[in-house]
Amino acid sequence: MPEALLIRPQRRGVPERISHRGAHQTLPENSIPAFLRAIELGADAIELDVHATRDGIVVVHHDELVNAPGAPVAVIADLSASEIRKFPLAHGVEIPTLDAVLNAVGDRAKLYVEIKAPRIEPLVVRCIRESGTNCAIHSFDHRIVKTVKSIFPAIPTGVLEVARHVDPVASLVTVGAQDLWQEVTFIDEDLVARVHSINARVIAWTSDTVDQWKTLNQIGVDGICTDRISELATFGW
Template sequence: MGETLIFGHRGSKGTHPENTLLGFAHACHIGAEGLELDVHMSKDGELVVIHDEKLDRTTTGSGYVKDLNLNEIKQYSAGKKFKHLSFYDSSWEKETVPTLEEVLELTADYQVSLNIELKTDTFSYPGIEKKALELSERYHLKSRIIFSSFNLSTLIRIKTLDPEAHTAFLTSKRHLDLERMIQDHQLSGLHLNRSFLISKSNLFTTEHSVPVRVWTVNSARSIKKALDLKLAGIITDYPEKALELKKKHAQSVKHAGINFSGVFN
């Protein structure tokens, strides 16, 4: 059982504009051990980092990503709509929707894991898997990248193209036969909704266990529980807060001489 890694959700969503180079740089600067980001594909086949299918919520633009070319998407601010955040600065208005390549360039010199969620659950974006894999190879980041998706077909395509790629299934559903899915599709991990943390039953128990990461975990209580369970990763909007809690947790465990046991890799 390895260390529980702290992943900044969409960079540092609770303090900085989500899915921007500014947010990712901040998360890296404070020592986040991983980054979570979302990828769609533009009309001209560019992989862009944004959570929603449309620009409307997080940028000053509007319309579906799939209907716009990259140069059109780049015209809009990806920081101006985050004035509600306490650290807001007018310089944020210069932020634009980054490409996946720009994010990989930014993070290449940091020893961070990358959880790249391919957002194919609404639109399939034919070819997105191949393009994402090519970029991971170009920047020599394959060993640090986990490709995740709610769309199992996307993960199957990733594995077909590159059997060595790391894949993780995203879900908030409890009725699925997760063990069977892991076996059938060679999944490298599970990314479970935080609701599993408050379940009375174990999150995941099987002799074929794979690393489990939980999203989106923001409260101190839930972060501590995830640390107690020795999960592989905590995906949080507040990576700086989670890193501080992780440090305190390690100190308390060491001081008390407690040896927590769990069921996760």
């Protein structure tokens, strides 16, 4: 069994409350204001997405494309860090660098970093190592997770799964990851038990209803990633 699977934080009384891209109902998603607001609302952790610019700066953004009024759509990987400032989010908020997010959040919440594209793993790892912030890395691309583990074995990692034909437990073992990020409709008590049997964790995404939260808590899910962090943070388990 991979060494990483032997080190699993014990679940506390209720699932970890994870804010999906920050409090983006009223603030731009994947922005520092949205992350800080989510923490104020009671998030234990923040889930965010990263890409890298042409000159090797890791930025926090979900899509690989950016646009701005009066400007053509551009690919983040084709832009320099200075050029990407010409593509602000809503309300003039800048697309943040990962370094800026790590500095802003500090030790107030854990950060779950989803790497959206290959070949930027060393850049992401360097940011996290230099900051010392409590982070984990996950991805749909299991090759990315393997690369992260090869260059930074100590960091917790996760695999994202959404298909029924894939055995998520086998994916965890093959990759050596600690967290299974599973689309919420595919989670049941048997899956949670199987994942826990190899000392890994189950994180449900994206879960936004009270009925789901009740069920997920009852079957022992370790974390819930939600777009409704204010409601989840105050939910009476």
